[in-house]
Amino acid sequence: MPELAEVEFFRKEWDPGVGHVVTAVALHQGTRLFRSCAPVLLRENLPRARLIRSEAHGKRLLFRFRKDGEEAWSWLGLHLGMSGKLRCERDGHRAEKHDHLVLAQRGRALVFSDPRQFGRVEFAVGSETPAWWRNLPPPILSSRFTRERMELFLARHGRAPVKAMLLMQEGFPGLGNWMVDEISWRAQIDPARAAGSLSGAERKKLYRSIRMVCRIATTTIAIDFRDPPADWLFHQRWSKGGRCPRTGEALRYDQVAGRTTCWSPANQR
DNA sequence: TACAATGTTTTAAG
DNA sequence: CCTTAAAACATTGT
Numbered sequence: 001m002p003e004l005a006e007v008e009f010f011r012k013e014w015d016p017g018v019g020h021v022v023t024a025v026a027l028h029q030g031t032r033l034f035r036s037c038a039p040v041l042l043r044e045n046l047p048r049a050r051l052i053r054s055e056a057h058g059k060r061l062l063f064r065f066r067k068d069g070e071e072a073w074s075w076l077g078l079h080l081g082m083s084g085k086l087r088c089e090r091d092g093h094r095a096e097k098h099d100h101l102v103l104a105q106r107g108r109a110l111v112f113s114d115p116r117q118f119g120r121v122e123f124a125v126g127s128e129t130p131a132w133w134r135n136l137p138p139p140i141l142s143s144r145f146t147r148e149r150m151e152l153f154l155a156r157h158g159r160a161p162v163k164a165m166l167l168m169q170e171g172f173p174g175l176g177n178w179m180v181d182e183i184s185w186r187a188q189i190d191p192a193r194a195a196g197s198l199s200g201a202e203r204k205k206l207y208r209s210i211r212m213v214c215r216i217a218t219t220t221i222a223i224d225f226r227d228p229p230a231d232w233l234f235h236q237r238w239s240k241g242g243r244c245p246r247t248g249e250a251l252r253y254d255q256v257a258g259r260t261t262c263w264s265p266a267n268q269r
Numbered sequence: 270t271a272c273a274a275t276g277t278t279t280t281a282a283g
Numbered sequence: 284c285c286t287t288a289a290a291a292c293a294t295t296g297t
Contacts, residue, residue, distance in 0.1 A: 003275055032293070059276080082276050083294080100295085116294050118276055160287065167275085176275050258289070260273075 002059060002080035004174025005217035008085040009225060011056045014063065017088065017110045018102070021050045022065065024104040026095055032117040033100050041123050045074045046103060051110075057136050058173025061086075074123070075130050081118030087111050103246070137173050138259060140214045146206050155204065158196025162206075164257035165195040172210065179217065181262050183209045185233045185244075190268045192256045237262040 002010065018185040025046045029039045048067035052073075056062075060078040078086070093109035095102050101112040101121060110123070124130035138144035157164075166172050166180040175183070184191040187209040189202055198206065220228045225240035228234050233251075236242030243250040251262050 006275075046283085079277085081273095082274070114293095116276090116292085118292070157286075164287080166275090178275055259276095267275085 001140070002082075003085060003176030003179050003217075004058060004214060005179075005221035007061065007080060007174065007223075008056045008218065010080060010084075011054050011061055013086040013088055014051070014054060014110045016108055016134055017051050017105050018053060019050065020105045020107070021048060021068075022046045022103045022105055023048075026102040026104070028095075028100040033102050033112075033114060033119050033121050035120070037121055037123040041125065042076070042101075042121075045123075045125050046076075049074050051103075051105075057133075058169060059134070059176070060133075060173075062133055072125055072127055074125050075133065077120075077122035077124075077130070077132055078112060079120040079122075081116060081120065083116040084112065084114035084119035087113070093214060138171050140172060140174060140210060141218065142245040145211075148206050150210070151203060154195045154198070158194060159255050160195055161192050162189055162195050162198070163191035163259070163261055166210075167257065174214070175210075176258050177186070177261075178234065179192050179213055181237060182233050183213050184268060185246075186213060186262060190265075190267050191261050191263055192254075233262065233264075 027034070027039055027045050046065060049121045051062045052066055054061065054063045059079060063076040063078070063176040065076065076157070078195070089109045089111050091107050092108065092190045093102065093111065096113070098115045099111050100114060101132060103110040106158045122132050138149065151233060154165065162184060163180055166175055166183060181191070189198065189206060216228055220226050231245045233245060236245060236251060240253065242262065243249065243252055244267055247266045249264060249266050253263055254261050
């Protein structure tokens with residue numbers, strides 16, 4: 001599921017473990033999730049370490065641990081990929097088939113599951129923020145995500161379809177397939193158009209739509225998976241037969257930039 | 270059976 | 284060096 005709002009929801013699933021010490025680590029060594037780190041480092045460093053706090057940035061998550069009385073941090077980075085989830089289980093939880101990482105604490109277990117294994121675990125120890133958490137692009141809902149920045153990015157990728165450009169995490173951290181469709185629909189732009197072909201008015205509308213969809217998603221889905229507003233494309237897109245909330249016409253499902261794209265031709269030009 | 274699934278990385282081509 | 288398109292990754296569900 002995970003795009004910006006869902007990732008933030010899953011970040012908070014581990015909140016019950018904040019302030020508590022990890023007593024044991026169980027992981028499925030050799031699975032694709034651990035292709036970017038050495039699982040032995042998690043085993044060596046996380047037991048006896050206390051979960052201090054967590055952060056989300058776009059689709060990426062960072063959990064910080066530290067052993068009492070020691071200086072160095074342990075930095076655990078997670079990406080949920082296509083099917084990753086975080087959840088909190090009771091003490092003594094037995095890892096199920098796709099529970100690839102389980103951090104046991106006294107009273108609970110923090111679980112990272114991911115059937116498709118497109119997710120990723122990163123890990124580092126030290127006082128410095130690890131390289132993979134530095135120099136991330138401005139979050140869409142921050143003041144650093146300016147109209148000017150978006151216009152530069154759009155010009156740089158002028159020959160790419162709007163759909164492909166909006167999916168690029170260096171420009172729009174956290175946007176995924178459904179959010180990009182929602183944004184294109186709201187901005188009334190054909191997602192297959194070249195990014196460089198948008199008029200000034202269309203670029204302005206696109207910028208506002210990006211911020212609006214992220215802002216509302218953050219105050220609905222990210223809280224407890226509650227639904228976004230009833231007039232969103234979101235509610236129509238999941239099964240064939242959906243209708244455009246604006247025109248009432250049948251939605252179309254086409255491949256754009258290699259992804260199934262739900263859009264309303266009468267509404268998007 | 271065959272295809273698609275809310276994502277990224279690698280490879281190849283322009 | 285830069286941008287863009289397509290394949291690959293692993294598993295499940297329709």
